[in-house]
Amino acid sequence: MKEVKIESKLSVFDDFNELPPDVAKLMENAIEARHNAYAPYSKFLVGAAILLDNGEVVTGNNQENASYPSGLCAERTAIYYAGAKFPNAKILKMALTAGSQIQTTKTPIPPCGACRQAIAEYEFKQDDPIEIYFMGETGKVVKSDSLANLLPLGFDKSFL
Template sequence: MNEIKIETTLEVYNDFNELSKAMQNLMTAAIEARENAYAPYSKFNVGAAILLDNNEVVIGSNQENACFPSGLCAERTAIFYAGAKYPKAKILKMAITAASQNQITDKPIPPCGACRQSIAEYEMKQDLPIEIYFMGAQGKVIKSHSLANLLPLLFESSVL
């Protein structure tokens, strides 16, 4: 028997103000998208903003539905829209922010597993890492240089 040790390195910023001006702008777009979330059931609003290599910014917010699981997360809303609207563009960065309507959300909230797999698909398709920044409504911001840091041992099309 052998072991596999998986390590990852993430950057932690104490707050939004430590980000570069360009990243603050992208996170602000995610915060604004979060305000448009439709989350009457979970009371958990999420916003995402994506910077493409053509300098377009695409946003998404979570959209819930009484018929679970018919809703869609903010990250997938944004990434699927980017793929539909700008199919040849590469995704450079993604900003994600989440806020509970019931309590203070002051810890970074990473993408869920389904969103990680969807982001991984685009990262593999474009053969270029996607920088991912995520935060709660306030507090620290975490940066991953690639989705692979958040989802090691990726399931990818080469195994199909």
């Protein structure tokens, strides 16, 4: 047997004000999208904003449904819209923000597993990493240079 160590490297900004101006603008788009989320059941609002290499910014937010599995996360809403509307554009950066209507969310909230897999698909498709920034409502912002930091040993079409 051989033991393998897997490491991830993330950058942490103390707060929104430390972000580079272009990322701050993208996060503002994600915050605006979060405010438009439809989450009457969980009361947990998520917003996503994606910057494409053609300069377009695509946003998404979580959309819940009384039949829980029928809802869709903000990240997948945005990434699938980007793929449908701009199929040849590459995703450069994603900004994600999440907040509860019950309590203030101060902890950076990363994408869920299903969203990580969807982002991985697009990163693999474009053969370029996607920068991902995520935060709660306030507080620290985490940056990952690639989805691979958040989903090591990812599943892709090479396994099929």
